[in-house]
Amino acid sequence: MSAVPAFRSVQADSAEVAALKSKSNLVSVSLGSKIISFSDEFFAEASNLLKDEEAVFLPGVFTERGKLMDGWETRRHNKKYDWTIVQLGYPGSIFGFDVDTSHFTGNHAPVVSIEGANCSEEEVTSGKAQFEEILARVDMNPSSHHYFVYTAPTKVYTHLRVNNYPDGGIARLRVYGQVVPQALVVSSDGLVDLAFVGNGGRAVACSNQHYSSPSNLVLPGRGKTMGDGWETRRSRTPDHSDWVVLKLGIPGVVRNVEFDTRQFCGNFPPLVTLHGTVSEEDTPADDARWLEIIGGVPLTADKQHYFEAERHHGVAFTHVKFTMYPDGGIKRIRINGRPAVSA
Numbered sequence: 079m080s081a082v083p084a085f086r087s088v089q090a091d092s093a094e095v096a097a098l099k100s101k102s103n104l105v106s107v108s109l110g111s112k113i114i115s116f117s118d119e120f121f122a123e124a125s126n127l128l129k130d131e132e133a134v135f136l137p138g139v140f141t142e143r144g145k146l147m148d149g150w151e152t153r154r155h156n157k158k159y160d161w162t163i164v165q166l167g168y169p170g171s172i173f174g175f176d177v178d179t180s181h182f183t184g185n186h187a188p189v190v191s192i193e194g195a196n197c198s199e200e201e202v203t204s205g206k207a208q209f210e211e212i213l214a215r216v217d218m219n220p221s222s223h224h225y226f227v228y229t230a231p232t233k234v235y236t237h238l239r240v241n242n243y244p245d246g247g248i249a250r251l252r253v254y255g256q257v258v259p260q261a262l263v264v265s266s267d268g269l270v271d272l273a274f275v276g277n278g279g280r281a282v283a284c285s286n287q288h289y290s291s292p293s294n295l296v297l298p299g300r301g302k303t304m305g306d307g308w309e310t311r312r313s314r315t316p317d318h319s320d321w322v323v324l325k326l327g328i329p330g331v332v333r334n335v336e337f338d339t340r341q342f343c344g345n346f347p348p349l350v351t352l353h354g355t356v357s358e359e360d361t362p363a364d365d366a367r368w369l370e371i372i373g374g375v376p377l378t379a380d381k382q383h384y385f386e387a388e389r390h391h392g393v394a395f396t397h398v399k400f401t402m403y404p405d406g407g408i409k410r411i412r413i414n415g416r417p418a419v420s421a
Contacts, residue, residue, distance in 0.1 A: 102255060287308065347402035348406075
C-alpha cells in the first residue's frame with residue numbers, strides 16, 4: 079500500500095485554493111456521484127453533501143423531525159461516530175478537499191476524517207472494501223469552508239468514507255481532483271469526446287469566469303440551468319474576446335465538434351473559433367503555436383451547433399482553445415475525434 083501524501087490546511091483566499099477549484103469536483107452529482115450508505119441522516123439527507131450549488135439557509139423551514147438544514151445532519155448524542163460512504167462520479171486522484179459547514183452553527187460536526195478505497199460498488203455494499211485513512215481527523219469550525227491540499231495527488235480512488243465525530247452537520251463536500259479513466263467512453267460512430275471529463279478532459283485556463291466555471295463545459299449531459307455552463311462578464315472594450323483552454327483527456331485527431339448554447343438566449347457568443355496545439359505542459363506556454371480547427375462560425379441561442387473539423391486531420395492535439403467574440407456563455411463543448419493511439 080503506497081503512502082498517502084501529506085496534507086495541510088490552507089486559507090480560502092489563497093492561490094492554492096484557486097488552483098484547487100480548477101480541478102474537477104469528483105463527488106459532484108453532475109458526474110454521477112452518489113451516496114452508497116450512511117449511519118444516520120435523521121435531520122437532513124447525506125445526499126445534500128454532493129449538491130453542486132452552494133448551501134443555503136432555510137429560515138422557518140421545519141419538518142416533523144426539526145429544523146431542515148441544507149446539508150447532512152445526524153441526530154444528537156452518538157456514543158461512537160457517524161459516517162457516510164460516497165461513490166465518486168469517476169475514479170480519480172485527489173488534490174484536496176473542501177469540507178463545508180456553512181449555516182451549521184451550534185450543530186456542526188466538530189471533527190471530520192476521510193478514508194478512501196479503490197473497489198467495486200459490490201465490495202462496498204458487502205463490507206469487503208478496504209478503506210485507508212487519507213485525511214486524518216481535523217477540527218471543524220461552525221459555518222466555515224475548510225480547505226485541505228495535498229503535497230502531491232493521491233493514488234486513484236473510487237469511494238470515500240466521510241467520518242463525523244461524534245455527530246452533527248456538514249453542508250457540502252468538495253473533492254477536487256483529476257479523473258483517471260478506466261476505459262474510454264466511445265460513441266456509436268467509434269469516435270471519442272476527447273475533452274469529456276469522463277475521458278480525463280478538463281479546463282486548465284481561461285480569460286474570465288465571472289458567472290460560472292469553464293469546468294462545466296466538459297460535464298455529462300446538457301445541464302439543468304444556465305448556471306452550469308461557462309459564462310463571462312460583459313465586455314466594454316472594442317475587439318474583446320474571451321477564451322478557455324481545455325486539456326484533452328487523451329491526445330487525438332479532431333473530426334467534429336459540438337458547441338451547445340442551451341439556455342443561453344440573450345447572452346450567447348455571436349462568433350467563436352477553435353484552435354489546437356500540442357504541448358507536454360498542463361497549460362500550454364504563452365508562445366504555444368495554435369492551429370485553427372474551426373474558423374469564425376456564428377452561434378445562435380439555445381441550440382446545439384455541429385461543425386466538421388476540416389483542417390489538420392493528421393495532428394493529434396493535446397489541448398484546444400475555444401474563443402468567444404466578444405463574450406457570453408456556452409453550456410457544453412464536445413471535441414469528437416480518434417485517440418492518437420488508434421488514429
